[in-house]
Amino acid sequence: xxxxxxxxxxxxxxxxxxxxxxxxxxxxxxxxxxxxxxxxxxxxxxxxxxxxxxxxxxxxxxxxxxxxxxxxxxxxxxxxxxxxxxxxxxxxxxxxxxxxxxxxxxxxxxxxxxxxxxxxxxxxxxxxxxxxxxxxxxxxxxxxxxxxxxxxxxxxxxxxxxxxxxxxxxxxxxxxxxxxxxxxxxxxxxxxxxxxxxxxxxxxxxxxxxxxxxxxxxxxxxxxxxxxxxxxxxxxxxxxxxxxxxxxxxxxxxxxxxxxxxxxxxxxxxxxxxxxxxxxxxxxxxxxxxxxxxxxxxxxxxxxxxxxxxxxxxxxxxxxxxxxxxxxxxxxxxxxxxxxxxxxxxxxxxxxxxxxxxxxxxxxxxxxxxxxxxxxxxxxxxxxxxxxxxxxxxxxxxxxxxxxxxxxxxxxxxxxxxxxxxxxxxxxxxxxxxxxxxxxxxxxxxxxxxxxxxxxxxxxxxxxxxxxxxxxxxxxxxxxxxxxxxxxxxxxxxxxxxxxxxxxxxxxxxxxxxxxxxxxxxxxxxxxxxxxxxxxxxxxxxxxxxxxxxxxxxxxxxxxxxxxxxxxxxxxxxxxxxxxxxxxxxxxxxxxxxxxxxxxxxxxxx
Numbered sequence: 334x335x336x337x338x339x340x341x342x343x344x345x346x347x348x349x350x351x352x353x354x355x356x357x358x359x360x361x362x363x364x365x366x367x368x369x370x371x372x373x374x375x376x377x378x379x380x381x382x383x384x385x386x387x388x389x390x391x392x393x394x395x396x397x398x399x400x401x402x403x404x405x406x407x408x409x410x411x412x413x414x415x416x417x418x419x420x421x422x423x424x425x426x427x428x429x430x431x432x433x434x435x436x437x438x439x440x441x442x443x444x445x446x447x448x449x450x451x452x453x454x455x456x457x458x459x460x461x462x463x464x465x466x467x468x469x470x471x472x473x474x475x476x477x478x479x480x481x482x483x484x485x486x487x488x489x490x491x492x493x494x495x496x497x498x499x500x501x502x503x504x505x506x507x508x509x510x511x512x513x514x515x516x517x518x519x520x521x522x523x524x525x526x527x528x529x530x531x532x533x534x535x536x537x538x539x540x541x542x543x544x545x546x547x548x549x550x551x552x553x554x555x556x557x558x559x560x561x562x563x564x565x566x567x568x569x570x571x572x573x574x575x576x577x578x579x580x581x582x583x584x585x586x587x588x589x590x591x592x593x594x595x596x597x598x599x600x601x602x603x604x605x606x607x608x609x610x611x612x613x614x615x616x617x618x619x620x621x622x623x624x625x626x627x628x629x630x631x632x633x634x635x636x637x638x639x640x641x642x643x644x645x646x647x648x649x650x651x652x653x654x655x656x657x658x659x660x661x662x663x664x665x666x667x668x669x670x671x672x673x674x675x676x677x678x679x680x681x682x683x684x685x686x687x688x689x690x691x692x693x694x695x696x697x698x699x700x701x702x703x704x705x706x707x708x709x710x711x712x713x714x715x716x717x718x719x720x721x722x723x724x725x726x727x728x729x730x731x732x733x734x735x736x737x738x739x740x741x742x743x744x745x746x747x748x749x750x751x752x753x754x755x756x757x758x759x760x761x762x763x764x765x766x767x768x769x770x771x772x773x774x775x776x777x778x779x780x781x782x783x784x785x786x787x788x789x790x791x792x793x794x795x796x797x798x799x800x801x802x803x804x805x806x807x808x809x810x811x812x813x814x815x816x817x818x819x820x821x822x823x824x825x826x827x828x829x830x831x832x833x834x835x836x837x838x839x840x841x842x843x844x845x846x847x848x849x850x851x852x853x854x855x856x857x858x859x860x861x862x863x864x865x866x867x868x869x870x871x872x873x874x875x876x877x878x879x880x881x882x883x884x885x886x887x888x889x890x891x892x893x894x895x896x897x898x899x900x901x902x903x904x905x906x907x908x909x910x911x912x913x914x915x916x917x918x919x920x921x922x923x924x925x926x927x928x929x930x931x932x933x934x935x936x937x938x939x
């Protein structure tokens with residue numbers, strides 16, 4: 334490659350990072366016109382041009398160049414250029430809402446990085462940064478939040494060094510904001526979105542990809558935090574950019590959010606004004622996805638009326654909307670949630686439990702849709718809502734099973750704040766269990782049932798009207814740790830409380846109750862039961878069960894028990910000792926595990 338062409342290409346990248354993407358595109362076009370370009374020069378100039386087309390929203394042309402340059406770079410055996418070309422294709426497909434079509438290409442980038450075909454350390458670093466950035470978003474869309482955060486942080490660090498993609502750091506920050514927002518850490522989410530806006534390059538493309546999306550996300554966060562004026566302000570800022578470039582999917586969401594917030598502020602006139610603007614947008618562009626959100630917004634306004642005929646019309650709109658989507662095979666989740674909320678509001682007015690027969694099929698569709706989309710947060714919320722419906726029916730067993738499922742999903746997929754809130758609700762339910770059983774024999778009013786289920790809080794959470802109310806974490810008071818065989822035979826015990834050390838009657842009473850407790854836990858799919866003033870947690874360990882008895886909150890107790898079992902599973906010699914004592918029907922003394930006592934103390938006495 335001649336020095337003059339190489340210098341022109343690098344000047345194009347330099348101008349781009351100065352926020353002058355139009356000038357950079359002119360440079361790329363001028364290079365393309367030159368005669369006698371070598372194949373490598375043409376390839377590098379096309380990658381610059383393709384990336385600029387992606388940044389300026391010309392996704393179809395960028396996709397065409399991305400596909401061409403991927404193949405050409407492979408033919409020329411230029412692995413770094415293959416990664417850069419893949420990034421163009423990935424970005425173009427992202428704008429076209431088809432990003433998962435690039436998954437195999439991104440996987441191939443990982444193979445190239447591991448293959449040692451890259452010529453220098455700087456090439457390896459640049460390729461890694463682009464690959465990690467793309468992978469962080471795939472993890473985010475798969476709701477693998479911790480993995481997304483890890484990949485994003487690694488790419489952010491590399492992009493911090495001088496290179497042609499330094500401007501992408503603003504997108505990294507936006508990604509961190511999305512991740513923290515989704516898991517409920519709203520203050521951190523706001524911090525990263527603000528930093529993303531502050532670190533903007535200043536070109537129009539970044540305004541599209543970063544600023545507008547961050548403004549929209551910040552509006553959602555302020556709405557959850559109850560700051561409705563800031564929510565309106567940030568939604569308006571995002572709408573201005575989205576409408577300029579006709580990004581219809583975002584436009585539909587933003588208009589619906591503006592209608593929703595206006596109604597929450599009791600500003601019905603403003604809500605109608607937004608609906609009128611929304612209607613005009615649809616007339617101008619006729620975009621189907623926006624029309625769905627328009628019908629949803631229309632139903633919200635009708636539902637805010639006090640007139641029966643408006644409520645009837647709102648219900649009809651919502652039913653028609655989700656029926657149409659059911660026929661197409663793609664659920665409209667916001668519509669499902671809105672119809673559920675509609676029925677719950679009707680339940681408050683009529684006290685007719687028969688309305689729940691209309692709700693449960695909608696929740697079942699949530700669960701099915703969540704499985705199809707591999708959405709763990711939607712599944713957790715759907716099971717939480719199912720638990721609340723079971724409480725309305727005073728079906729305590731189902732309520733506990735659904736809460737257990739919801740927390741297990743939240744725990745295992747990084748939704749820690751949601752898991753804490755669900756665990757707290759489950760603990761409250763267990764504390765009230767005796768009283769609840771007596772309710773079945775009484776005529777408990779609908780208002781009492783609704784108060785018991787705290788349904789409004791759950792629906793507000795699902796509609797983005799509030800943030801997660803995770804209670805303050807307080808360490809439990811450990812009482813007893815047991816390991817038992819599958820048949821319920823004790824082979825190890827450790828007491829944290831003096832009364833359990835010497836009171837054989839108390840200890841024996843617990844063991845005699847164990848079989849019924851274990852049956853309830855494992856056969857009913859629960860994770861905890863009450864035992865007098867204590868709570869019992871049980872977890873399987875190979876052919877054994879580990880049982881933890883404590884007083885207080887469950888959330889931290891569960892984390893400690895899982896940590897303890899994990900450490901045992903990492904040490905094969907411990908399981909071998911357990912199996913040895915099981916065969917001889919002996920009870921293991923703490924002396925048989927000289928390293929176990931400090932481990933127990935370290936974990937359970939935090």
